[in-house]
Amino acid sequence: MTSGSSAHDVILVWQDGQEGSDEREERLSVGEDEIVLTAAECAGVALPFGCRTGACATCTGKLLDGRIEHARPPRALKERHREAGYVLLCIAEPRSDCRIVVGSSVQAELVSNPWQ
Amino acid sequence: MSDAQQPDDTTAHADHEGHDTEGPGYTTPQAAIEESEPEKIAYVMGLYVGTDVDAPDFLGVVDIDPDSETYTEIIDRVEMPNRGDELHHFGWNACSSSCHMDGLERRHLVIPGQRSSRIHVVDTKDRRNPELESVIEPEEVFEHDLSAPHTTHCIPDGQILISMLGDADGDLPGGFLALDENFEVDGRWEPPGEIEMNYDYWYQPRHNVMVSSEWAAPKTYYPGFDMDDVEAGNYGQRLHVWDWENKTVEQTIDLGEEGLIPLEVRFLHSPEATHGYVGAALSSNVFHFHDAGEEWRAEPVIDVEAREHDGWDMPVPGLVTDLLVSMDDRYLFFSNWLHGDVRMYDISDPANPRLADRIWAGGHFGDPAPVQDRELAGGPQMLQLSLDGERLYWTTSLFSSWDNQFYPEEAEQGSVMLKADVDPRNGSMSLDEEFLVDFGDLPDGPARAHEIRWPDGDCTSDVWQ
Numbered sequence: 001m002t003s004g005s006s007a008h009d010v011i012l013v014w015q016d017g018q019e020g021s022d023e024r025e026e027r028l029s030v031g032e033d034e035i036v037l038t039a040a041e042c043a044g045v046a047l048p049f050g051c052r053t054g055a056c057a058t059c060t061g062k063l064l065d066g067r068i069e070h071a072r073p074p075r076a077l078k079e080r081h082r083e084a085g086y087v088l089l090c091i092a093e094p095r096s097d098c099r100i101v102v103g104s105s106v107q108a109e110l111v112s113n114p115w116q
Numbered sequence: 117m118s119d120a121q122q123p124d125d126t127t128a129h130a131d132h133e134g135h136d137t138e139g140p141g142y143t144t145p146q147a148a149i150e151e152s153e154p155e156k157i158a159y160v161m162g163l164y165v166g167t168d169v170d171a172p173d174f175l176g177v178v179d180i181d182p183d184s185e186t187y188t189e190i191i192d193r194v195e196m197p198n199r200g201d202e203l204h205h206f207g208w209n210a211c212s213s214s215c216h217m218d219g220l221e222r223r224h225l226v227i228p229g230q231r232s233s234r235i236h237v238v239d240t241k242d243r244r245n246p247e248l249e250s251v252i253e254p255e256e257v258f259e260h261d262l263s264a265p266h267t268t269h270c271i272p273d274g275q276i277l278i279s280m281l282g283d284a285d286g287d288l289p290g291g292f293l294a295l296d297e298n299f300e301v302d303g304r305w306e307p308p309g310e311i312e313m314n315y316d317y318w319y320q321p322r323h324n325v326m327v328s329s330e331w332a333a334p335k336t337y338y339p340g341f342d343m344d345d346v347e348a349g350n351y352g353q354r355l356h357v358w359d360w361e362n363k364t365v366e367q368t369i370d371l372g373e374e375g376l377i378p379l380e381v382r383f384l385h386s387p388e389a390t391h392g393y394v395g396a397a398l399s400s401n402v403f404h405f406h407d408a409g410e411e412w413r414a415e416p417v418i419d420v421e422a423r424e425h426d427g428w429d430m431p432v433p434g435l436v437t438d439l440l441v442s443m444d445d446r447y448l449f450f451s452n453w454l455h456g457d458v459r460m461y462d463i464s465d466p467a468n469p470r471l472a473d474r475i476w477a478g479g480h481f482g483d484p485a486p487v488q489d490r491e492l493a494g495g496p497q498m499l500q501l502s503l504d505g506e507r508l509y510w511t512t513s514l515f516s517s518w519d520n521q522f523y524p525e526e527a528e529q530g531s532v533m534l535k536a537d538v539d540p541r542n543g544s545m546s547l548d549e550e551f552l553v554d555f556g557d558l559p560d561g562p563a564r565a566h567e568i569r570w571p572d573g574d575c576t577s578d579v580w581q
Contacts, residue, residue, distance in 0.1 A: 046170035050231030055286025057339035075335040111340035115430040
């Protein structure tokens with residue numbers, strides 16, 4: 001496998017509640033067959049995660065730009081989540097340069113309080 | 117110290133067959149009440165999973181000795197080696213069911229990670245300074261096509277049994293994983309496929325029975341609660357009655373719409389009893405189950421009514437998330453996490469619980485009055501009662517993603533541990549305003565707090581043969 005040599009710029013964006021305010025960004029170089037979470041760990045960048053198998057959604061990010069493929073089925077995401085651009089960073093491989101919203105608040109967007 | 121604890125005394129342990137040796141625990145539930153000292157420390161799960169705090173989950177050692185200078189402080193934390201575990205429930209390597217096992221000690225805590233499927237073994241030889249001893253990595257668990265470990269009980273021969281909620285992919289079916297006495301994976305306990313969904317379980321060895329309950333597939337409940345999943349039938353509503361020796365399901369009881377998401381299972385402590393309770397979280401009920409001779413039966417005996425709330429579009433359902441039975445089998449306590457109360461029921465007639473008392477603290481309806489100026493985020497959740505039945509403690513976190521949905525402020529504020537003084541003679545409780553353990557004030561940042569265990573056995577784990 002030589003495609004690993006082609007790397008993409010993956011920009012991770014943390015949003016702090018208010019839209020656009022207090023953003024923090026990290027830029028990573030991630031190989032095509034490299035998992036974004038693993039690349040972040042190697043670079044010393046902490047992201048939330050849990051099961052590392054695509055079942056728990058703790059690592060959910062939201063793709064703003066670029067293309068991601070999941071190395072395994074993203075079981076924790078429903079169709080509506082995938083259509084809205086949510087990705088699971090524990091099984092996500094970049095297929096182009098990407099810009100992804102990350103941090104614990106992204107997972108919390110997946111479901112809301114059904115009674116409120 | 118009572119005579120029963122003298123090493124060469126055999127009389128107290130000779131009250132029935134097999135109890136002429138010195139193992140861990142107490143010979144009977146009543147012996148636990150009489151012989152135990154008041155609890156001085158509590159082990160409490162503390163967690164950071166799912167937050168932006170870059171720290172692993174931990175086992176917290178909380179000083180609950182009122183005579184101590186560090187009363188209500190977290191005096192030690194055993195950090196796990198990895199992040200992302202979601203420490204949740206945990207158990208001892210031995211309980212009173214092992215009291216015939218000469219030489220076995222109640223010394224090791226088995227602490228699974230709900231999300232990671234990693235299993236930790238902590239040595240508590242030094243009760244105030246426990247140490248991590250060994251770790252079973254997730255890959256070893258996935259080899260048996262299991263994931264998402266939940267309830268940990270010791271079983272009478274020195275083994276450990278853990279309910280597992282999913283297969284290796286976080287899908288169904290779940291099952292049970294057995295560890296050997298060296299805390300290594302022994303393999304799958306039951307023939308795979310006996311059940312689809314799994315959650316909590318309790319066994320009553322004298323009657324050769326185990327009852328297990330159902331949450332959902334990990335991939336369903338991990339990301340949070342979604343009403344679409346309820347409509348799709350992705351949440352459990354059944355109890356499974358097992359032949360304990362054969363490890364097979366003998367009967368499945370469908371609780372119907374009144375029994376959606378049956379969580380904690382508690383038998384009465386008397387080894388003779390064939391009565392128990394399970395809380396149905398989503399349908400806001402407590403079921404009583406019992407051996408009716410030819411078959412086991414389960415009926416709803418407590419119903420929590422939904423309540424109107426100004427800030428909510430729909431009436432707020434009760435959410436019965438934890439329950440426990442006092443060691444003397446006289447009282448049932450449960451937490452109503454969304455509303456914000458802890459209830460105490462007289463169960464001297466097990467099929468007809470009678471509300472004795474309740475306390476409001478936090479939640480969506482509790483008096484918002486803070487305890488010691490500390491705002492309460494979240495409602496009463498995991499409960500633990502002293503062996504003598506006079507002190508009830510609880511924490512406020514349910515599950516990281518569900519907390520974020522129903523109490524988003526808990527992520528910023530962290531959990532608290534609270535306490536009520538219980539008067540079993542008069543059937544009443546009162547909040548102890550002097551007691552507050554603040555998990556919001558820790559060096560790495562605010563943490564959630566979950567299950568509570570005592571070093572010398574407790575009302576939610578000890579079983580008798």
